Every structure is written in C-alpha cells, then in structure tokens.
Amino acid sequence: MIFKVVIVLVLFVIIASLFSxxxxxxxxKDAGVRTxxxxxxxxxxxxxxxxFLLIGYYFNWIPHAAT
Known part of the structure; x- marks a missing residue:
C-alpha cells in the first residue's frame, strides 16, 4: 500500500514541476533559467x-500480473 502512495505522490510532484x-x-522575460x-x-x-519501479518489480514489491 505504501508503495502505491509513494508512486502517486511522486507523480503529483512531477506534474507540479511540469506546470511550474x-x-x-x-x-x-529572461533566458528561461527557471524553466x-x-x-x-x-x-x-x-x-x-x-x-524505483524497476527495483520494486525485481524485489516483488509490485505483484506480478496473473496470466
């Protein structure tokens, strides 16, 4: 559960950085250093x-999909 919360929080920070x-x-008006x-x-x-997702999959923190 904590893994999903961390992923969602990081995605929100990524989106916030994109909008900033x-x-x-x-x-x-300057050269765009802050951009x-x-x-x-x-x-x-x-x-x-x-x-982080690759490591989580490798250590089975993320369950494998049923086939």
Whole structure:
C-alpha cells in the first residue's frame, strides 16, 4: 500500500514541476533559467520513479500480473 502512495505522490510532484516550468516559460522575460531548472527536476524525478519501479518489480514489491 505504501508503495502505491509513494508512486502517486511522486507523480503529483512531477506534474507540479511540469506546470511550474510552463508558468516560468510564459511569465519570465529572461533566458528561461527557471524553466530549465524545473524541467531538469521533472526529468530527474521521472528517472528516479522509473528506477524505483524497476527495483520494486525485481524485489516483488509490485505483484506480478496473473496470466
């Protein structure tokens, strides 16, 4: 159960980072440094979540689908 909660929370943070990048892209008048930082955070979180899911599957924290 805790595994699912962590996944959902990380997905919400990823979406929030994506929308903050969109906001910075629309409102900033400079070179977009904050946009790049927000997108970098989003990519880092996405990669971390993917690795976390792979580890969870390997250690059977995520149940295998019935065939």
């Amino acid at each position: 990048a969109l906001y910075f892209l629309a409102k900033d 790049v930082k927000a997108l970098t955070i989003r990519i880092g979180l996405s990669i971390t979540l993917f690795v």
